[in-house]
Amino acid sequence: MDDSPLLTQNLARKSAAASRQVPPMVAIVGYSGSGKTTLVVKLIEEFCRRGVQVGTLKHDVHGFEMDRPGKDTWRHKKAGAAVTIISSPRQIGMVRDVDHDHQPRELAALYSGLDLVLVEGFKRAAQPKIEIYRTATGKAPACRDDPDLVALVSDALLDWGVPRFDLEDIAGLADFISKRFLLV
Numbered sequence: 001m002d003d004s005p006l007l008t009q010n011l012a013r014k015s016a017a018a019s020r021q022v023p024p025m026v027a028i029v030g031y032s033g034s035g036k037t038t039l040v041v042k043l044i045e046e047f048c049r050r051g052v053q054v055g056t057l058k059h060d061v062h063g064f065e066m067d068r069p070g071k072d073t074w075r076h077k078k079a080g081a082a083v084t085i086i087s088s089p090r091q092i093g094m095v096r097d098v099d100h101d102h103q104p105r106e107l108a109a110l111y112s113g114l115d116l117v118l119v120e121g122f123k124r125a126a127q128p129k130i131e132i133y134r135t136a137t138g139k140a141p142a143c144r145d146d147p148d149l150v151a152l153v154s155d156a157l158l159d160w161g162v163p164r165f166d167l168e169d170i171a172g173l174a175d176f177i178s179k180r181f182l183l184v
Contacts, residue, residue: 021108021109021112022105022108022109022111022112023055023108023111023112023113023114023115023116023117024116024117024181024182025057025104025105025108025111025116025117025118025119025127025128026116026117026118026119026127026128026129026130026150026177026181027104027118027119027120027121027122027123027125027127027128027129027130028040028043028118028119028120028121028129028130028132029121029122029123029129029130029131029132029142029143030123030131030132030133030134030142031137031139031142033134033137034132034133034134034137034139035132035134035167036120036121036132037120039132039153039167039170040056040118040120042170043118043170043173043174043177044056044118046170046171046174047115047116047174050174050178052115052116052178052182053113053114053115053116054114054115054116054117054118055111055114055116055117055118056117056118056119056120057104057107057111057117057118057119057120057122058119058120058121059119059120059121059122060121061101061121065095066093066095067084067086067093067095072086073085073086073093073095077095082096082097083095083096083097084096103122103125103126103127104117104119104122104125104127105127115182116177116181116182123142123143123146126148127148128148128150128180128181129143129146129148129149129150130149130150130151130152130153130173130177131143131144131149131151131152131153131154132153132154132167133152133153133154133156133158134154134155134167135154135155135156136155141160144160149162150162150163150180151163151164151165151173151176152164152165153165153166153167153169153173154166154167155167163176
C-alpha cells in the first residue's frame with residue numbers, strides 16, 4: 001500500500017498545527033453512564049492510527065487530585081504551592097489553583113501544536129458538541145436542542161437534524177470530525 005498520500009496529509013496537518021496557537025476542540029457530551037470516556041478512548045486510538053496528534057480535556061465538576069497522597073508534588077500542593085508541575089522525559093503534569101471553572105477555550109493554549117483536542121464533558125459550554133445518547137440510561141438527551149450540537153452517537157434511530165453515528169462507528173465519526181475540524 002502506498003502511504004505517500006497519508007504521509008503528505010500528516011505533514012501538512014503538522015505544519016498547520018505548528019503555526020496555530022489553538023487547535024480545534026470538539027466536546028463529547030452526555031450524562032454519566034452514557035459512554036463518553038469509552039467513546040473518547042476509541043476516538044483517540046483511531047486518530048493516533050491516522051497520525052493525528054490529539055489532546056484531551058476532561059471536565060470534572062467534583063474536583064480531583066492528580067497526585068497520590070504522600071508523593072512530592074502532592075506534598076508541594078498541600079504545603080500551599082499555587083502551581084505544581086512535574087516533568088519527566090516523557091510527560092508533564094500540572095496542578096494549578098484557579099478561581100473559577102474554566103471553559104475549554106480558556107485552556108486551549110495548553111494544547112498548542114496539537115491537531116485536535118477532544119473534550120469530555122462541558123455540555124453547557126459554547127463549543128461544538130457530539131452527544132452520546134444511550135436509551136438504556138433512561139435519561140433525557142443532554143443537548144438535543146443545543147445550537148452547538150454537530151453530531152449524535154446513539155443506539156436509537158433518532159433524527160435531531162445533525163449527522164447520527166452508531167455506537168461502534170468510530171471510523172465514520174473520526175471521518176466526520178476530520179472533515180469538519182481538521183485543516184487537512
